[in-house]
Amino acid sequence: MKKLSASIVSLALLTSLFSAVQAADNSLSVQLNGEQIQFSESEPILENGVTLVPIHPVMEKLDVKVIWDEATQTVTGTKGSSSLSLQVGSTNAMANGTAVTLEVAPKLIRNVTYVPLRFVAETTGYQVAWSPSLHRVTLTSKQQSEGGRGFLWKIENMGNTVYLLGTMHLADDSMYPLRPEIENAFNTADYLGVEVDLMKGASEESQKLIADLSVYKDGTKLQDHISAETYKKVTAFLKAQGLPENSFDNFKTWFVEKQILYIKSSQGEHKPDMGIDRYLMEKAYKAKKPVISLENMELQFQAMNNYSDSLNERLLLQNLEPGSPNPPTPDVSVDVLAKMWSEGDYNALTEASKFIGWDTELLKSSIDDRNAAMVEKIKGYLNSDKKETYFIGVGSLHMLGDMGIVPLLEKEGFKLERQ
Structure with a gap:
């Protein structure tokens, strides 16, 4: 899989929580x-x-x-x-x-x-x-990888320090090792902040919410909410995966789209389990460094559940077939995003963060609203009297643009220095 929409990349980390159809392999x-x-x-x-x-x-x-x-x-x-x-x-x-x-x-x-x-x-x-x-350990020869530069900023206020790293939720071995400035910043931090801490798994409350929000309860099925042509593409995808063609019938469109995303991303060259966020979380847990979630997982599920039927079907189609008509976001090559991140190309990130061609409903929900909420959390860390250090990793597409985390913090009077 060479293409995923930019909005999907920004949400991909969440999908690993609730893959109901992904085959499990517990062998090490x-x-x-x-x-x-x-x-x-x-x-x-x-x-x-x-x-x-x-x-x-x-x-x-x-x-x-x-x-x-x-x-x-x-x-x-x-x-x-x-x-x-x-x-x-x-x-x-x-x-x-x-x-x-x-x-x-x-x-x-x-x-x-x-x-x-x-x-x-x-x-x-x-x-x-x-x-x-995946119950898998991956070893990479350091000399075989130039590693990744990423996007790193440093903010200081009232004796507190926040390192802000723009991450990639889908990655491969070529992005490692991270450059020393990133590793050193992480090592000095008292806390790791991420969008959602997935290492501890979904809580019982979250699982109940997913079960409640993800299925139709009015007697309708998936095929009643999308066109017959789109439904045929869904069943064809399931058949190609060796799954029953009716596997998704009881699930809502947004949930089906996330299931397909997870399956396709797991089969691609850049995988969720190799993502920079997951690497940081695994590293934090090993070092017994506290991990903080900047976002409320339940609110994200509810937001996706409230997408219009039109947006949900367009997202589903774009995920099934990049290049589909009237996509909610431009199709963006994961390879291009990975290259941008590995090279630390701030100019390319600035261009990508203009979000030209994005559906306004999706942009507001997945970028603008989320960024504003995360900035409030970061402001709290910077204005604290505790004099602590935070290392925060958030998807790179959240960093720049008119409603990006970096410019929003700058508007609040904070000085951000590129590292």
């Missing part, structure tokens, strides 16, 4: 530079949130030379100037000459030595990303 997998590592009889395991892997298949793929000391049950590994040392049953380890404490100790399982994957990979120069939804 490991990918290295896009290729899945094959394990024989001994598979990776999760223990207390840490991925443990059989030592030999992984070390071989990472090109790490291993020495095993049977007497002390110690593993020593070297790769170029990198070195590591671990001992079965001990959380004490060495990484490039520095003593570190592991969250989970290496162990023997049926005479196979298991070691913490993240420790081994990061020590030997790999970027590590974890996707809870």
Whole structure:
């Protein structure tokens, strides 16, 4: 999938919460530079949130030379100037000459030595990303990626600091590692702020709301609310996915559109589980850094539920077939957006944020209203007497434009510095 509308990209993060038809695969997998590592009889395991892997298949793929000391049950590994040392049953380890404490100790399982994957990979120069939804660990050679510059601003007021990062909800390995200024800003922050904290999953209240809002209760079905031609395209899409053609019949148009978006984005080169927002949230949870949601998830569901029938069908058609007549937003290549983000091209972001050709109803709901509410939250952090630091990651298309977060904060008298 090469195209998604810009408005859909800005909302894509929300869709992973309620994919009712996405097939679940709970097996744990490991990918290295896009290729899945094959394990024989001994598979990776999760223990207390840490991925443990059989030592030999992984070390071989990472090109790490291993020495095993049977007497002390110690593993020593070297790769170029990198070195590591671990001992079965001990959380004490060495990484490039520095003593570190592991969250989970290496162990023997049926005479196979298991070691913490993240420790081994990061020590030997790999970027590590974890996707809870896919149960997948992704390893990327840092030398294979130029990484991403992104869009970063710094704001200071009354002893408080806010770092504001424009993110991409859909990403791939090429956007990592993030540049040092972004990582350093994140590390200094007391809190991470995101649109919605998806790592803790949907609350029981949210799940009930989704169930209530997403289905028709008046005896009608999806085919009663969209044209026969559009309904045929929906059933054709389901058939192509190997799903029953009536899978969406009881669901409202906006919910169906989000389901199709999630399926298509998960199959594309740029995926939600590799998004910058998800990377930041995973990093925050690992560091036990508090995560704050800037938006109310329930209000977003209600807003989408209140879209007009015309807008909902146009969004659905644009999602099914980019280039459809009368689209609510211009079709924008995800590759173009990713290039803009990776290069930190503020001029390109400014042009994209003019939102020329957008449906006014969609623009007000998905950009203007949301930006105004998020700015109020950010103002509260900056005007606090707590003297704290916040790192806030919000979709890049929310940053600029007439109603962008950056100009709205500037109108309030705050000085924003590009980093």
